[in-house]
Amino acid sequence: MEKQELFKIGDVAKMFHISVGSLRHYEKFGLLKPEYTDQETGYRYYSTRQFECLNTIRYLRVLDMPLDQIAEFLRNRDVKKIQEMLQQQKKRVVMKQNELQIIEKKIENRLQQLQDTLSSELDTVRIIQTGPRRITWIRNKLRPKSYLDLETSIRQLEKQQENTVVFPGKVGIGITKERLLKKQYETYDIVFLVLDQEDNYNGIVEELPNETSVAIRFCGSHADAPVYYAKLANFILAHKLTITGFSKEITMIDYGITNDITKFVTEIQIPVAAI
Template sequence: MEKSGLFQIGDVAKMFHISVGTLRHYEKSGLLQPEYTDNKTGYRYYSTRQFECLNTIRYLRVLDMPLEQIADFINNRDVERMQIMLRQQKEMVISKQKELEIIERKIENRLRQIEDALSSQLDTICIRQFESRRIAWIENTLSINSYLDLETSIRQLEQHQQNTVVFLGKVGVGIAREKLLNGEYNKYDKVFLLLDKEDAYSGPVEEIPEETCVTLRFCGGHKEAFVYYKRMMDFITEQKFRISGFSKEITMIDYGITDDTEKFVTEIQIPISHSEA
């Protein structure tokens, strides 16, 4: 065959700023067959009449359109079909933009939480006001000797979620009011997810009203928390406060971020009200 007016695959790849491998992939996918293939050398050649088709493929790929959909259009080209495809792709782009906006806000949340943890005043009892918060939780009595002891409960909370717990709110554990009053600080009653505003959680969610809490942050994880609960309960007794709910114990920096245990930060929150006496 006369090869004048034909371009080798490498030259076409350079002209359209794509790789030779991409052109071969288009061929295998049935999108664009070479005008001529030399049986002796295996060299592939393309003609100028294929350039418009290749340009259309490249345009649709930039729009992130699946190859199967592009192949269907290439084989059944039509103005109305193109309009439908572009409208569908526009809807997908808008949806992805919304998803990316949520991810951006969640990254900002995590950065703020880490910065907050790094600037923590440790071993100091404080009284803080918290706005209303949403939590998803399960009742589960457990002792925690390592972060692995939480895994089963986390998987239960994660079940049926489109977004994994990695992108959902912070995991925490809690001790019921009755156990706090009885000095039982080594067994937890519930595992929960403290949800961010952006989180869409499939399952029961409880909204905790605005509350005042006695709080304390310390260097360490759940297994070191016992002694800090005792200090906080002594403070609550001395100040004649009344415990009004379950504790919320959240690791702000843990194995999910660093292996350096000296950088771990955990916060305990115990909700309180003024004694009526």
């Protein structure tokens, strides 16, 4: 075969708007071997009769078809076969769209949370209303001085999960009602994870009802919390409220987001009711 009937690999790549690396990958995968390879120079050449095959590969790749399925089709081209492949690929695309929608929702949740946190009024006690929340939790006594002290508990919460469900601003610790009433703020009893509605958690999930809470946000992390628990306790006493459940303490901004400790923000919520 005369070389003038052939096209260099670089020229073919330009014609089909793909990379030389892609053509080499197709060759390695057995999809499209060069018509001729110069044994002295190693240059690869393709003929026009291979262009139809390359067009088919490129079309199926645009549809995100896996290379092994493309190879199978090229070995046994058939109308029914391509119909089946396209139907299967359509199902995969729909699944991927659903996954991307979930990812988009998670991103939106985190953006809203960050915006809310950055606009917080710090060191001010507020009475807030929270809607129903899904959480999973474990009892674990600890006295965290940094986020590293929570790692073992976080791994327990994430155990056996197919996808990551632990993100900044979702992991919290709590003090039981009994300990709050005794004003014991140094030791925590619960580690919990707030689940987004789209989270598919493989384990025991508790649905928290609507809650009225006294809350405070402050610059700092868990090690700085006791003084703010005392501030909340004074507010509860002054406004004749009673504690109805365990506290929910979450670092909204910490090392997971920034190394600047002056930008850390932690929130404490204590559920209450009127006496």
